[in-house]
Amino acid sequence: MNRRRSELRNAMSSSNLRDLQRELENKANDLSKLQKEIAKNHQMRKKYTVQLGENELVLKELDLLKDDANVYKLIGPVLVKQDLAEANANVRKRIEYISAELKRLDATVQDLEEKQNSKKDTILKLQQRIQSFQAGKGKA
Amino acid sequence: MQQGGGSETEVTWEDQQNINKFGRLNNRFHELEDEIKIAKETNDNLEDASNELILTDEEVIRFQIGEVFAHVPKDEVENRIEQIKEVTSQKLEKLEEEKESVLAQMAELKKILYAKFNDSINLEED
Numbered sequence: 001m002n003r004r005r006s007e008l009r010n011a012m013s014s015s016n017l018r019d020l021q022r023e024l025e026n027k028a029n030d031l032s033k034l035q036k037e038i039a040k041n042h043q044m045r046k047k048y049t050v051q052l053g054e055n056e057l058v059l060k061e062l063d064l065l066k067d068d069a070n071v072y073k074l075i076g077p078v079l080v081k082q083d084l085a086e087a088n089a090n091v092r093k094r095i096e097y098i099s100a101e102l103k104r105l106d107a108t109v110q111d112l113e114e115k116q117n118s119k120k121d122t123i124l125k126l127q128q129r130i131q132s133f134q135a136g137k138g139k140a
Numbered sequence: 141m142q143q144g145g146g147s148e149t150e151v152t153w154e155d156q157q158n159i160n161k162f163g164r165l166n167n168r169f170h171e172l173e174d175e176i177k178i179a180k181e182t183n184d185n186l187e188d189a190s191n192e193l194i195l196t197d198e199e200v201i202r203f204q205i206g207e208v209f210a211h212v213p214k215d216e217v218e219n220r221i222e223q224i225k226e227v228t229s230q231k232l233e234k235l236e237e238e239k240e241s242v243l244a245q246m247a248e249l250k251k252i253l254y255a256k257f258n259d260s261i262n263l264e265e266d
Contacts, residue, residue, distance in 0.1 A: 072202065076182075076189030077224070078217060079202035079209055 017133055024126045031119045038112045045105045052098045059091050149257050162249045162263060165242050172239045179232040186225045193218055 062084065065071070071087045072079040151159075193201065193214060203212040203220065212220075250263050 074204075075192050076185035076221070077204040078189040078192065078221070079204070080189075080192045080196060081198065 017130065020126060020130050020133065024123065024130065027119060027123050027126060031116065031123060034112060034116045034119060038109060038116065041105055041109045041112065045102065045109065048098050048102050048105065052095065052102065055091055055095045055098065059088070059095065062088050062091060149260055155253070155256065158249055158253055159261075162246060162253065165246050165249070166265075169239065169242045169246065172235055172242065176232065176235050176239065179228055179235060183225065183228050183232065186221055186228065190218070190221055190225075193221070 062071070065084060067084065069084060071082045071084050073082045073087065074080075196214075199214050200211045201214050201217045202209040203217050253261055253263060
């Protein structure tokens with residue numbers, strides 16, 4: 001009778017352990033996805049930062065020009081004459097857009113990093129539970 | 141590729157060849173997607189350039205040849221752009237055809253490999 005009971009207890013505990021390990025695996029997969037998402041966002045942020053720098057440089061150059069200066073825009077393999085005021089407006093608009101995108105990306109990254117930290121905490125707690133479970137089993 | 145949790149199945153030499161072929165096709169598929177994207181962007185740029193040429197008053201256009209810009213008559217630039225567009229469109233068509241062919245081959249290999257290995261193999265992307 002006692003043997004049956006201990007066998008039953010062992011079966012239940014190994015089933016619990018399996019459940020915990022499965023949960024840990026799922027959480028680890030979620031964390032991995034989050035990290036990929038964060039890396040992707042960082043990559044985009046880097047790209048936008050470079051573009052912002054370039055556009056600000058262009059704006060500085062345009063501000064140095066006289067009103068009658070010739071400005072050209074590269075479209076495909078062709079340099080097309082463009083109105084200075086129009087070029088100025090386009091660059092400013094682009095800077096505005098890129099700045100807004102950067103702000104949005106910063107918020108997204110912050111949110112993702114918070115999620116990542118909470119996931120890490122959950123995983124750590126799960127690992128501790130599994131370890132204590134295994135330690136308990138070892139003693140038994 | 142992730143590993144499934146299925147039962148043990150013997151992997152023959154032929155299976156290994158199929159798995160390797162699937163991997164190569166998958167790599168080629170991604171290369172093709174990138175090339176198609178670039179070709180489409182090039183086509184769009186050429187289309188924009190054509191439209192700008194219609195609107196411009198200048199008779200001599202600064203046209204990019206390699207690293208430099210040369211003064212080329214407007215008519216000639218229009219002809220050149222049309223030629224480049226034609227070449228790019230043909231290239232795009234070929235790339236699209238190859239992509240379809242690669243996808244078909246991958247689908248066939250998936251069928252074979254999943255039939256044998258069930259969930260012991262994962263041929264899906266994350």
